[in-house]
Amino acid sequence: DKFSMKKILALVLALAMVLSLAACSSKPAESAAPTDAPAESAEAPAESAEAPADNAEPSVINVCLASEPDSIDPALNSAVDGATLTAHLFSGLAKWAQDENGNLEIVADAATELPEGVTNEDGTVTYTYTLRDGMTWSDGQPVTAGDFAFAWKRAASPALAADYGYMFEVVDGYADVWATDDAGNYVNPDAELNVVALDDKTLQVTLSNAVAYWNELLAFPAYFPVREDVVANEAWATDPSTYVCNGPYTMAAWDHNSVISLQKNPNYYNADAITMDTINFYLSDDANNMLSNFENRSWQLIDDVPTNEIASLKEEYPDEFVVAGQIGTYYVCWNINEEILPASSTLTGADAEKAKEEIRNAIGLLLDRNYIVEEIGQAGQVPASSFVSMGMTDADGSQFYQNAGHNDAFDGYYDVSKDSFESNFNTAVETLKKYYTFDEATQQFTDFPTLTYLYNTGESHKAIGEYLQSALAAVGITMNLENQEWATFLNTRKNGDYSIARNGWVADYNDPICFLDMWTTASGNNDVQFGKGANADVAIYNLDLTPYGYDVNVTNGTWAQTYDVLISSIKSCTDSANRYAMMHIAEDMLMQTGCIVPLYFYTDIYMLDSNVHGFYSNPLGYKYFMYCTIEE
Numbered sequence: 001d002k003f004s005m006k007k008i009l010a011l012v013l014a015l016a017m018v019l020s021l022a023a024c025s026s027k028p029a030e031s032a033a034p035t036d037a038p039a040e041s042a043e044a045p046a047e048s049a050e051a052p053a054d055n056a057e058p059s060v061i062n063v064c065l066a067s068e069p070d071s072i073d074p075a076l077n078s079a080v081d082g083a084t085l086t087a088h089l090f091s092g093l094a095k096w097a098q099d100e101n102g103n104l105e106i107v108a109d110a111a112t113e114l115p116e117g118v119t120n121e122d123g124t125v126t127y128t129y130t131l132r133d134g135m136t137w138s139d140g141q142p143v144t145a146g147d148f149a150f151a152w153k154r155a156a157s158p159a160l161a162a163d164y165g166y167m168f169e170v171v172d173g174y175a176d177v178w179a180t181d182d183a184g185n186y187v188n189p190d191a192e193l194n195v196v197a198l199d200d201k202t203l204q205v206t207l208s209n210a211v212a213y214w215n216e217l218l219a220f221p222a223y224f225p226v227r228e229d230v231v232a233n234e235a236w237a238t239d240p241s242t243y244v245c246n247g248p249y250t251m252a253a254w255d256h257n258s259v260i261s262l263q264k265n266p267n268y269y270n271a272d273a274i275t276m277d278t279i280n281f282y283l284s285d286d287a288n289n290m291l292s293n294f295e296n297r298s299w300q301l302i303d304d305v306p307t308n309e310i311a312s313l314k315e316e317y318p319d320e321f322v323v324a325g326q327i328g329t330y331y332v333c334w335n336i337n338e339e340i341l342p343a344s345s346t347l348t349g350a351d352a353e354k355a356k357e358e359i360r361n362a363i364g365l366l367l368d369r370n371y372i373v374e375e376i377g378q379a380g381q382v383p384a385s386s387f388v389s390m391g392m393t394d395a396d397g398s399q400f401y402q403n404a405g406h407n408d409a410f411d412g413y414y415d416v417s418k419d420s421f422e423s424n425f426n427t428a429v430e431t432l433k434k435y436y437t438f439d440e441a442t443q444q445f446t447d448f449p450t451l452t453y454l455y456n457t458g459e460s461h462k463a464i465g466e467y468l469q470s471a472l473a474a475v476g477i478t479m480n481l482e483n484q485e486w487a488t489f490l491n492t493r494k495n496g497d498y499s500i501a502r503n504g505w506v507a508d509y510n511d512p513i514c515f516l517d518m519w520t521t522a523s524g525n526n527d528v529q530f531g532k533g534a535n536a537d538v539a540i541y542n543l544d545l546t547p548y549g550y551d552v553n554v555t556n557g558t559w560a561q562t563y564d565v566l567i568s569s570i571k572s573c574t575d576s577a578n579r580y581a582m583m584h585i586a587e588d589m590l591m592q593t594g595c596i597v598p599l600y601f602y603t604d605i606y607m608l609d610s611n612v613h614g615f616y617s618n619p620l621g622y623k624y625f626m627y628c629t630i631e632e
Helices: 005-019 080-089 145-155 174-178 214-218 287-295 307-316 349-365 369-377 418-433 459-473 486-494 513-519 533-537 559-572 576-593
Strands: 060-066 094-098 104-108 125-130 195-199 202-207 249-255 259-264 278-283 321-334 451-456 479-484 500-506 541-544 553-557 596-608
Touching (some): 060 287, 080 249, 094 214, 104 214, 145 202, 307 321, 307 459, 349 596, 369 459, 369 596, 451 459, 459 500, 513 559, 541 576, 553 559
Antiparallel strands (some): 249 259, 321 500, 321 596, 541 553
């Protein structure tokens, strides 16, 4: 049986109900989640050096999520595999956990409790947290409120320029920290986030306004603590000898491109609850290698499988092949500054930019999303017609994606039903004829510039890339394929050194804004390069927020003058109906550019040894092994 859309929806809606929040929300996939993983099982790493108290054999679990992580500095990580690692290595104020019925919830971690905020006269909201007694770093030094204050200010700073720095925009003072003059120079060098350590155990933070998903932010890796003297060494997060953390595990070893070994931290405040002594995270992006190690029982969990094996694996391992709900979108992104008009085009300025929007949207209509999910994905993925993922709720509790776009006949921005593909295709061809030479005899365009599609190592990514290549070739568009390993790929895409690329985004927290605020000009996750390079001066965007009580009405503005202003307005808005209406406007703006081409809504595919108990994951893609046991 295919994992039906109803089942996926039930899973993600269950999460929303558990959290009782009104909205929802890459992480990379990143907020982009990789479905990639590592090289051959190297020589087994050392087992936990510290035997359990009862002198029983130390427990060990071997898993494989992805290849070498780009960064496991909590402030700099932007991928789901890195988030899983840091969730085992650090203790933030809050964490994801399961209740006695197996339902996911956000609970206090390093904090003794998660208090209600106090609303101040100016509308700001202040929270005061008390840290648990006796918490220490892995080198024995005490964890203090000052460590949290330092870590948050560092993560939000222009100096660090972290991909997720914008996660702190809700904290009072952020706007002052990032304020610039017309030349782009920061004008408040002494500005700081409004977060202070009242003493070693008391942390006080003031938000600009009430934020429904604040507790979920506290459980996000960017909000984890780090210590100032430790991170003064820029390479601290690349070597076990300098990797100082405060969570349930410490890093015992890191054989780069092979395996990262975590060992239970006896000084963790809740160490008695941690049942798994050693976790070996093998590093590979070879799905065949992963499957071989799973089948010979060397590895107990793998996060990817060969695409051509999915059907047989479902039958052969009905209790171990898992398809779980996940709030995320697999998509293709364009570099907005890529020149795609033919050399003969005489269009310039705004006319050229609007033409490129129309062209990119037409290319998106050439793609058969049902073929991708049924023949390549094969795990219940749902064809996507919008960027904000299925599972995100709207102001009235309905599905945000079902209210996207402005079409009564279908959900989203285009019809992804099987019956619509032919008409979508014909519409796309007619649109492209406006700008390119079309040979009626061959039914192909003859002067579309050659494209290069960038993707990271992984069988499914390659298969999708080959399909996209063939779909464009059918109308005469040449698209070459370029593969890069995971960490290199992330940075190539982030730097805008590509024309069109594979992408994916998994929710960071339970609110649609986490799919939308990543596209502001200064965001480190703005892979499309909106508002950057040549696009910085493009003035074709419109924004009218006067219906929602804001004195904002811009015609033919830049991305910074419109989209950036829109996102800031959403984050300061406390009227739920207006806030959600403005989030729909934000998605409208994104989709109009054609730079984001959704393919499908994610499911999370993995294989888990049936002898493993106590494992759980969340719809953000994080996997938890600390409470696992392995039945002999």
